[in-house]
Structure formats: C-alpha cells, structure tokens
Amino acid sequence: MPTVPMVRQDDWNGVQIPTVMSADSAPLARGGQSLARGIADMGQAAAHIAGVMDRVRERKIQEEELSLVDSWRSAQIGAWDGRPADAPGAEPVRGVKDWGEGDGSAVEAMRETWKAWRDDPEGPYAKASPEARRRADRVLMADTARAFSLAAQKDVALSEARRRTAAEASLATAERAASMYARDDALFTGAAADAADQAARLKLGRLIANPAEPDAEKLVFKTEHGRALYGALRAEALDRLGHERARTLVQDAGTAETEASAAAGIAQAARVAETLPPALRADALSALETAKAKRLDGMLGAARAEPDLDKRERLAAAAEAAAKSYGAGGKLLGAVTEEAGRIRAAAQGEENRLALAALAEGRPYEPGDNPRRQAALKAARPKYEAAQARARQRTLTGNAEFLGAMIGAGAWVDAEGNVAALDLDGRRELLRAQLDAGNIRIPDYLAQKARLDKIEASGRRPRYERAAADVSAALAEEIKTLWTDGGARLAAGEDPARKILDYTLAETKRELVPEVEEVSRGYTGGILFGGGPATQRRETGRLVERETVVKRKRELLASDVAKVIDLLTAADDADGLMADIDGNPATPAERIDARAYKARLIADIKARQLAVDLDTQAAAIYDALSGRRREQAVLEARAITRAAGLGFAAGTGTEDDDLEDDDAD
Amino acid sequence: MCDLVSVAIALSATAVAGTLAGTGVSVYASQQQGKFQKDMANYQADLARQRAELAGQNAEIQAARLAEQRRMATAAGMTEFAANGMLIDGDPNSAPNVWEQDMAAETAWQQEELRTQAMYEAWGLNANASMLKAEGGMARKGAILEGWGTGLSGIGEAAGYAADGYDRAQKYGSN
Numbered sequence: 152m153p154t155v156p157m158v159r160q161d162d163w164n165g166v167q168i169p170t171v172m173s174a175d176s177a178p179l180a181r182g183g184q185s186l187a188r189g190i191a192d193m194g195q196a197a198a199h200i201a202g203v204m205d206r207v208r209e210r211k212i213q214e215e216e217l218s219l220v221d222s223w224r225s226a227q228i229g230a231w232d233g234r235p236a237d238a239p240g241a242e243p244v245r246g247v248k249d250w251g252e253g254d255g256s257a258v259e260a261m262r263e264t265w266k267a268w269r270d271d272p273e274g275p276y277a278k279a280s281p282e283a284r285r286r287a288d289r290v291l292m293a294d295t296a297r298a299f300s301l302a303a304q305k306d307v308a309l310s311e312a313r314r315r316t317a318a319e320a321s322l323a324t325a326e327r328a329a330s331m332y333a334r335d336d337a338l339f340t341g342a343a344a345d346a347a348d349q350a351a352r353l354k355l356g357r358l359i360a361n362p363a364e365p366d367a368e369k370l371v372f373k374t375e376h377g378r379a380l381y382g383a384l385r386a387e388a389l390d391r392l393g394h395e396r397a398r399t400l401v402q403d404a405g406t407a408e409t410e411a412s413a414a415a416g417i418a419q420a421a422r423v424a425e426t427l428p429p430a431l432r433a434d435a436l437s438a439l440e441t442a443k444a445k446r447l448d449g450m451l452g453a454a455r456a457e458p459d460l461d462k463r464e465r466l467a468a469a470a471e472a473a474a475k476s477y478g479a480g481g482k483l484l485g486a487v488t489e490e491a492g493r494i495r496a497a498a499q500g501e502e503n504r505l506a507l508a509a510l511a512e513g514r515p516y517e518p519g520d521n522p523r524r525q526a527a528l529k530a531a532r533p534k535y536e537a538a539q540a541r542a543r544q545r546t547l548t549g550n551a552e553f554l555g556a557m558i559g560a561g562a563w564v565d566a567e568g569n570v571a572a573l574d575l576d577g578r579r580e581l582l583r584a585q586l587d588a589g590n591i592r593i594p595d596y597l598a599q600k601a602r603l604d605k606i607e608a609s610g611r612r613p614r615y616e617r618a619a620a621d622v623s624a625a626l627a628e629e630i631k632t633l634w635t636d637g638g639a640r641l642a643a644g645e646d647p648a649r650k651i652l653d654y655t656l657a658e659t660k661r662e663l664v665p666e667v668e669e670v671s672r673g674y675t676g677g678i679l680f681g682g683g684p685a686t687q688r689r690e691t692g693r694l695v696e697r698e699t700v701v702k703r704k705r706e707l708l709a710s711d712v713a714k715v716i717d718l719l720t721a722a723d724d725a726d727g728l729m730a731d732i733d734g735n736p737a738t739p740a741e742r743i744d745a746r747a748y749k750a751r752l753i754a755d756i757k758a759r760q761l762a763v764d765l766d767t768q769a770a771a772i773y774d775a776l777s778g779r780r781r782e783q784a785v786l787e788a789r790a791i792t793r794a795a796g797l798g799f800a801a802g803t804g805t806e807d808d809d810l811e812d813d814d815a816d
Numbered sequence: 817m818c819d820l821v822s823v824a825i826a827l828s829a830t831a832v833a834g835t836l837a838g839t840g841v842s843v844y845a846s847q848q849q850g851k852f853q854k855d856m857a858n859y860q861a862d863l864a865r866q867r868a869e870l871a872g873q874n875a876e877i878q879a880a881r882l883a884e885q886r887r888m889a890t891a892a893g894m895t896e897f898a899a900n901g902m903l904i905d906g907d908p909n910s911a912p913n914v915w916e917q918d919m920a921a922e923t924a925w926q927q928e929e930l931r932t933q934a935m936y937e938a939w940g941l942n943a944n945a946s947m948l949k950a951e952g953g954m955a956r957k958g959a960i961l962e963g964w965g966t967g968l969s970g971i972g973e974a975a976g977y978a979a980d981g982y983d984r985a986q987k988y989g990s991n
C-alpha cells in the first residue's frame with residue numbers, strides 16, 4: 152500500500168482572524184465635563200462680580216454719610232468754637248461759646264447755623280443720596296441735640312452771671328463806702344447798713360419776689376423763712392464789715408506818721424474790736440497786737456542801728472514811752488522794756504571799749520557830766536592797768552628767756568651792732584646791768600647767776616669761755632638780728648624762743664642691697680646696622696652695702712646755744728672715750744678725739760650743716776661720761792673696801808681669802 | 817494713596833492678562849490635541865483596510881500554493897500506484913482514480929477554507945478601521961468641547977480678577 156501524503160490545515164500558514172475592537176467614548180465625556188465646569192465657573196464669576204458691585208455701592212454710601220456728618224460737625228465747631236477769618240485780612244469769627252453780654256442768644260445762633268447748613272441747596276445735605284441722608288440723620292440727631300443743649304446752658308449761665316454781676320457791683324460799692332468811712336462812726340454805720348443789705352440781697356436773690364424794691368422793709372420773700380434768713384445774713388455781713396473796719400484801723404495805725412495818731416488809731420481799733428462777736432474779735436485783737444509789736448519793733452530796730460550812742464539811748468526811751476501810750480501790757484511791755492535795757496547795755500559796752508581804746512592810745516577822754524561816759528571811764532581804767540601790767544610781765548619773761556640764751560652763748564652786741572664774746576666777769580656785769588635796768592626780774596637774775604657760779608666753781612671757766620667765744624663767732628650774724636638797743640631788750644616782734652638759724656642735717660644711711668651687674672650680649676642687631684652692643688641688667692645674687700645721704704631741714708633755737716656750749720665743754724671731758732656719736736647701733740662706737748670733734752662741730756655750725764643731730768651727739772657723749780663715772784665709782788668703792796679690810800667688792804676675793812688663811816695660820 | 821491704586825490696577829491687569837493668555841493657550845492645545853488624535857485614528861483605519869486587502873491577496877496565494885502541493889503529491893501517489901503494478905486508466909472506480917478524485921476534492925475544500933478565513937480577517941480589519949475612525953471623530957469633538965469649557969472658565973476667572981481689581985481701586989481711591 153503506497154503511502155498517501157495528506158495535506159493538513161496546520162500547514163496552510165493560515166491567517167489569524169482579528170478581534171473586532173469597540174469605540175472608546177472617554178474623550179467625548181471628558182470634553183463634556185470640561186464644558187460643564189466652564190459654564191459653572193461663569194456662573195460663579197457672575198455672582199462674584201455682583202458681590203463686588205454691591206460692596207462698592209455700600210462703601211460709597213458710607214463715605215457719603217461720613218462726609219455729611221463731618222460737614223455738619225465742621226460747621227458746628229466753627230460756629231461754637233470760632234473759626235479763622237472768611238476773607239484774608241479780616242478778623243477771625245468769634246465762637247458762640249465765647250459770646251458775652253449783648254451778643255445774643257446762643258440757642259438761636261446754633262439753630263440758625265443748623266438750618267443754614269441743612270437747607271443750603273448747594274450744600275452736601277441737599278446733594279446727598281436718600282439712603283446716605285437717612286443714615287446720617289441718626290447721627291446728626293444726637294449731635295444737634297448736644298449742641299442745642301450746650302447753647303441753652305450757656306444762655307442760662309449768662310443770664311445768672313448778669314444778675315450776680317449787678318448785685319456784686321452794688322455790694323462792692325457799699326463795701327468801699329464802708330471802708331472809706333472807717334474813721335467816722337456815724338458815716339460808717341449808714342454805709343455798713345447799705346452794704347449788709349446788698350450782701351443779703353445777693354445771697355438771697357432767688358428767694359426775693361421783688362428784687363428791684365430799694366427799701367429793705369418792703370421786700371417780699373417767696374418762702375416763710377426768707378425774712379429770718381435775710382436778717383441773719385445781714386447781721387453776718389455787718390459783723391464782717393466791722394471786722395474789716397477794725398483791720399483797716401489797725402493797718403492805718405501801724406503805718407501812721409506820728410505817735411499821737413498811731414495811739415489814737417489803736418484806741419479806736421480796740422473799741423471797734425470789742426463790739427465784734429468772739430471769733431472776729433479775737434482775730435481783730437490779734438491783728439492789733441501784731442501791729443503794735445511791729446511798730447515797736449521798728450522803733451527798737453532803728454535804735455539798735457543808730458551809730459550815735461546818745462541818740463540810740465533816746466530812741467530806746469521813746470519806744471518804751473510809745474509802748475505805754477499804746478496801752479500795751481503784759482508780755483509786750485515787758486519785752487519792749489527788756490529790749491530797751493539791752494540796747495542801753497550795748498551802748499554802755501561800746502562806750503567802755505571807746506574809753507579803753509582812748510586810754511591805751513593815750514588820747515584824752517573827757518566824760519563831762521554824761522553818766523554813760525563816767526561809767527565807761529570807771530570800768531575801763533582797771534582793765535587798762537591790768538593790760539599794761541601783763542604787757543610788762545610778758546616783756547620781762549621774754550627778756551629773761553632771751554638773755555639766758557645770750558649769756559649762755561657769751562656773745563654780746565654792743566650799741567654799734569658789733570658782736571663780741573664775753574668772759575665770765577663780763578657776763579656777770581651784763582646780768583647785773585640788765586637787772587638794774589629792769590629788763591629782767593630777780594628770779595631770772597638768780598637763775599642765770601647760779602649757772603655762772605656753777606661754771607666758776609667747776610674750774611672749767613677757760614674752757615667755757617673758749618667754747619662760748621667759738622660758738623658766738625659761728626652764730627654772730629644770726630644773733631645780731633635778734634637784739635636791739637645794744638642787747639637791752641628783744642627786738643619788737645621777735646619770739647624769745649625762736650630759731651636762730653636753719654641748718655641741714657645730713658644723715659648717712661647704710662643698708663645691704665642686692666648687687667646688680669650689666670652684661671653685654673654682643674651685637675645682636677648686627678654690627679652693620681649701627682647701634683651699640685645690647686646690654687642686660689641682672690642680679691648677681693650677692694649683697695653689697697650702699698650708703699645713702701638723707702638731708703633734713705632743722706632749726707637751731709636760742710635755747711640750743713647753751714646746749715652746744717655744754718656739749719663742747721663735755722667733749723673735752725670725754726676725750727679718748729668710746730662713744731656712738733652717730734647714734735646708729737649698726738655702726739661701731741668710735742673713740743672721741745676732743746680737739747677734732749670740737750673743730751668739726753664748730754665748722755659744721757658755720758657751714759649750717761650737721762652730720763648728726765645735736766641731741767644724739769650730746770646723748771652719746773654724756774653716756775660715755777656717765778659710763779666712765781660709773782667705772783670710777785666702782786673702782787673707788789673697791790679701793791675703799793680694800794683699804795678697810797672688807798671683801799665685798801668683786802674681783803678681790805682671792806687676795807682676801809689668802810690673807811684670811813694666813814691669819815688663821 | 818494714588819500709588820496703592822496704581823499698584824492694585826496694575827496687579828489686576830496683570831492677573832487678567834495672564835489668565836486670558838493661559839486660557840487661549842489651553843484652548844489652542846485642546847484643538848491641536850483633538851486634531852492629532854483624529855488624524856492618528858484615520859491613519860490607523862487606513863492601515864487596517866490595507867491589511868484586509870492584503871489578507872484576501874494572501875489567501876489567494878496560499879490557495880495556489882496548496883493546489884500546487886496537492887498536484888505534486890497526487891502525481892507522486894499515482895506514480896507509486898503505477899510502480900506497484902496498479903493500472904492507471906480511465907476507470908473512474910479504479911482505486912488510483914478514486915484516490916486522485918478524493919485528493920482533488922479535498923484540495924478544493926481546503927482552498928475554500930482558506931478563502932473563508934481571509935474573508936473573515938478582512939471583515940475584522942475593516943470593522944476595526946471603522947471603529948478607529950469613529951473614535952478619532954469623538955476625540956476631536958471632545959477636544960472642541962474641552963476647549964470651550966476651558967475658555968469659559970478662563971473668561972470667568974479673568975472677569976473675577978477684573979472685578980476684584982475694580983473693588984480695590986475703588987477702596988484705596990476712596991481712602
């Protein structure tokens with residue numbers, strides 16, 4: 152069986168049948184939605200535009216309303232408070248609120264202003280829209296009501312003020328009349344009655360039915376108590392006027408030209424014051440007392456300020472008399488009397504000083520029959536004598552002090568002004584001559600004589616004289632200037648204890664300080680660029696002694712002269728002793744060479760420069776001398792005990808013990 | 817004050833101008849988009865129609881190729897029949913002749929099948945072309961509607977801006 156080839160459908164490479172698609176309507180729907188949204192947006196835009204138009208209209212109405220209200224307020228303020236001139240150069244328009252008498256009714260004026268503004272055909276009210284006008288009316292109603300109310304109040308106040316002004320003018324006239332007639336009782340009574348009537352009318356103005364009635368008796372009152380009230384007010388006004396009258400009288404009396412008119416015014420014021428009720432009376436009397444006191448005080452003040460003493464006493468007496476004529480009593484009279492006494496005492500004290508000055512200056516002082524002058528002379532004479540005695544005493548004391556220094560120095564200035572040294576006898580003569588001349592007193596004489604006697608007895612007279620001569624020669628120039636009349640007394644204006652000269656005290660101070668050396672560091676900046684080698688200061692770590700000379704200013708007093716002379720004399724005694732002359736414990740004591748020491752001290756005084764303070768030198772030398780005396784005393788005591796066979800002294804025990812042992816043996 | 821008014825007017829004018837310009841651009845863009853979509857759909861429809869034509873032509877080519885293959889296979893079978901001693905004659909009932917007739921009948925049937933398939937494919941492609949054309953038209957109409965909507969919104973918005981500007985200018989001018 153042959154194979155039969157078969158053709159299958161798969162081998163045809165057959166076509167694929169395409170699926171049939173459906174149309175998409177989405178773009179159309181989207182377009183429709185977009186169109187619907189656009190239409191809706193148009194609707195919203197229309198609504199929005201309508202809202203905007205409504206707002207614009209509302210705003211315009213509000214602006215119109217505000218403009219209306221502002222226009223009226225401007226007109227109202229211009230009318231009420233005034234406004235600048237309408238034309239250049241004209242007077243400003245005065246406001247209704249400042250209107251016064253004769254300017255008319257404020258209410259009418261404001262009403263005219265309102266009508267003129269509202270009915271002006273060219274004005275803003277006529278031109279405004281009905282809606283704006285309706286709204287503005289609500290505000291304008293309140294504004295106009297307030298303006299008319301203010302105007303009405305002003306009208307009422309003006310009419311009231313008019314009535315009061317008239318009444319006050321009447322009252323002022325009546326009161327002025329009462330014040331003018333204060334000195335005359337009859338005239339014052341009539342004027343005061345009128346014034347009191349006017350015052351009562353002024354206060355009761357609204358209660359009187361017929362205020363134009365001139366007769367007070369025919370007045371008709373609106374209430375029952377009106378008449379009683381009128382009487383009370385009238386009485387009160389009368390009292391007040393009486394009080395015013397009393398004060399006027401007091402014031403007049405206080406400034407009266409003459410004492411008689413012052414006394415009369417004071418008496419009348421006191422009489423008027425007595426008629427017043429208690430409170431006013433106390434015030435009037437107090438014012439009266441003040442016026443009296445002020446007047447009297449003025450008189451006493453004039454007396455105090457018066458330079459002529461006789462006139463001053465007369466013025467004080469006049470014040471006393473016036474106080475009595477014013478009827479002043481009690482404290483015021485006592486005070487015036489006391490002050491007059493003080494014035495007289497002050498005049499007496501001044502007179503006493505004048506008398507004392509006249510006596511002191513040797514001028515003639517004639518008291519005559521003036522009791523004040525007589526008393527002054529009597530009081531001044533003992534004072535003058537006591538002052539003279541005191542001056543003499545002072546002179547003598549000064550002389551004694553000064554002569555002491557002078558005699559201590561042994562120097563004298565003769566009548567020609569030459570300086571010479573005195574020996575001891577010369578000094579004795581000088582001392583005696585001063586005593587005889589009354590320049591010094593006996594105690595001073597005795598004290599100085601005792602010093603001379605002591606020098607005489609010490610056996611060192613030549614030494615003292617030599618020292619005195621050296622010192623006086625060294626001080627000659629300064630001593631001369633202090634004495635006068637050949638040394639008889641101290642020159643005027645000189646202090647006996649004053650300095651003779653200024654000198655410089657040059658003290659040498661020694662102290663240990665760190666040593667400093669300067670080291671060269673070579674040419675650190677380079678030798679080509681100029682400049683020297685650089686140096687550096689540094690401490691070496693060692694201590695070196697440094698001497699510093701400290702100079703101080705000192706004064707040599709008159710009393711120091713004798714001290715110098717004693718020091719020179721003592722230096723001879725201390726020759727060869729060890730003494731710490733410079734007073735510095737750090738330096739060792741030196742041996743005193745009397746000749747060299749004295750020469751140096753004299754030279755130092757001549758040069759006005761000391762190396763060591765005088766007191767320090769004296770202390771060192773006297774210390775050395777007393778040390779030697781102490782040693783001598785010990786030696787003497789030891790010698791005495793040894794001679795007497797006693798063994799109390801130290802250092803001799805060995806020999807004594809030996810002797811005792813020998814005796815025992 | 818005048819400065820504020822000027823600033824308000826200038827800002828509003830800028831906003832209105834900007835909005836109108838934006839709206840115009842949007843409308844133009846919508847139109848262009850719709851046009852493009854319609855053109856694209858027409859182009860797709862033309863392509864589908866061409867493919868339908870091609871399907872018919874392809875079916876004829878396939879049918880010819882099938883007939884040729886069948887003839888070659890029938891000839892080979894007949895040759896095989898002859899090689900095996902079968903007599904090839906005009907007897908319509910002899911086996912080789914019956915087999916040859918069957919083969920010819922099946923070839924004709926399969927050619928018809930191919931043509932039917934091609935017809936169906938062309939129908940589908942033509943239907944798609946119609947759909948694409950209809951869709952292009954709808955896109956174009958939708959774009960036009962969208963352009964109108966955008967234009968209305970833009971005009972409304974611009975009018976709102978203009979009204980606001982007027983309001984502010986009035987307010988600042990009155991103050």
